[in-house]
Amino acid sequence: MHELSIAKSIVDSVLASVAERPSAAIASVHLRIGELTDIAADALEFGFSVLSRGTRLEHTTLRIESVPIVTRCNACRQTFTVEDYLFVCPACNSGDLHMLHGDELEIDHVILNEPDHPDTNHPRK
């Protein structure tokens, strides 16, 4: 369950990033997670929902974009997407591949909801 540690890092980083925007509501947090990272999305979502309780992220949605594994063959320089974890160049059969994508574990962006006027928070007719 390292997802709990990862979720903790996400909550801490996002809270630090939005500290300068105290009036904004945080609608969603958008992550980019590579297919090779061994992160279980449901466990991460669970960890996030638990750890964000009582913080500004309590009602924030976690959105996860899965990033496919892309490598470049060091032998023939071809770039291709790895399917089923088969790290073999489809052009020349070499196993000497350089990973370009698939290792990502990043907070890409957050969507904020900034009230237009402070008054709009008051109930209106």
Add this chain to the structure above:
Amino acid sequence: MEERLNIQQKVLSENDRLAAEVRSRLHELRVLTLNLVSSPGSGKTSLLERTMRDIGNTVRIAVVAGDVQTENDARRITRAGGTVVRPIITNGKCHLDARMVLDVVANIDLHEADLLFIENVGNLVCPSSYDLGEDMKVVLISTTEGDDKPLKYPGMFRRSSAMVINKTDLLGLSDFDLQAVTRNALSINGRLHIMSLSCRTGDGLDNWYAWLRDRVDAKKRGEPVIDEHAG
């Protein structure tokens, strides 16, 4: 009003920063550092015990042992004669992180060490995301496990530079196929250096020791210890 705030930050950037600190400290000391990972029961502690007993008089070995709850593993290794052995009690955490390693590395004298083993928590999933500042990860599996293990844990086998297959004395007692595991591992990581051995009978250990010595020597000379294209 809805607004997008770009962050574009690695989730584990703080861990990576601490790992870089560990790495530069160990690089200055020219201590080869191996992050040893495996499932529970593959024989990490036995391999370390045996290695220290056999070559500990010529290669000065330090061990940082991460064990989930107890200091048992560290005690076993201490008895085998490790130069410096420090346990890390993870309090139930499923992996070591760079801060734990930095805390230990900052507080022990590694001037007398040639080789540092970081014995990670027995688990092939969680430790794979955490850089500890090692020169390389060495993944250990045993012949009592499935030979499809590399396919089940591609992340770890992809990130490792060497694979050690332990308990070759038990080959033939199960369906474990040495050729199949090699093929599976290489399909995930074509640059993986593969060694097989038995800590019980001593079969294959000379090969493992020669490989370790080569890397220790390269580190001492300030040369790369793994192929530059790896990863």
